[in-house]
Amino acid sequence: MIVFADTSAIGSAYLGDEADGRWITEVIFNGKDPVVVCDLTDVEFASLLARARRDGRIDKHGVDERLNAYADHTADDGPIGVVPVSTEIIARARSIVLHAAVRTLDAIHLAAAQLLAETNDEPVGLLTRDARQASAALDLRITLYETPLD
Numbered sequence: 008m009i010v011f012a013d014t015s016a017i018g019s020a021y022l023g024d025e026a027d028g029r030w031i032t033e034v035i036f037n038g039k040d041p042v043v044v045c046d047l048t049d050v051e052f053a054s055l056l057a058r059a060r061r062d063g064r065i066d067k068h069g070v071d072e073r074l075n076a077y078a079d080h081t082a083d084d085g086p087i088g089v090v091p092v093s094t095e096i097i098a099r100a101r102s103i104v105l106h107a108a109v110r111t112l113d114a115i116h117l118a119a120a121q122l123l124a125e126t127n128d129e130p131v132g133l134l135t136r137d138a139r140q141a142s143a144a145l146d147l148r149i150t151l152y153e154t155p156l157d
Contacts, residue, residue, distance in 0.1 A: 015136035
């Protein structure tokens with residue numbers, strides 16, 4: 008299975024202070040399945056880190072450290088693949104926002120996961136911490152990558 012991680016999952020892995028952070032970190036960095044993100048995540052992740060800094064969860068050094076790590080991880084030879092936002096993804100996202108109760112950027116992630124699933128022989132599972140996005144994914148018949156029971 009290919010794991011399509013949205014920004015909420017990436018944030019959980021890099022911040023490490025969420026309840027499921029440890030499991031998500033394992034999936035992304037030590038799991039057997041390849042992990043991909045949409046290139047939109049680059050901007051959303053920076054925003055997430057800026058918010059974490061404003062909230063006192065991390066300092067400036069923590070922001071810089073995580074941004075550098077993310078850049079290394081999403082480089083061509085890094086462990087996280089990047090799906091570029093294409094005109095087809097934007098068209099799909101437009102359709103999604105007209106039929107599902109999701110925000111614009113979430114629709115782009117969903118459209119990218121949907122297209123990835125349709126163009127790969129391997130199944131794709133969406134890894135998200137966002138309940139609204141997960142619900143929309145199920146409505147769109149996008150498989151969720153879920154926590155295995157211990």
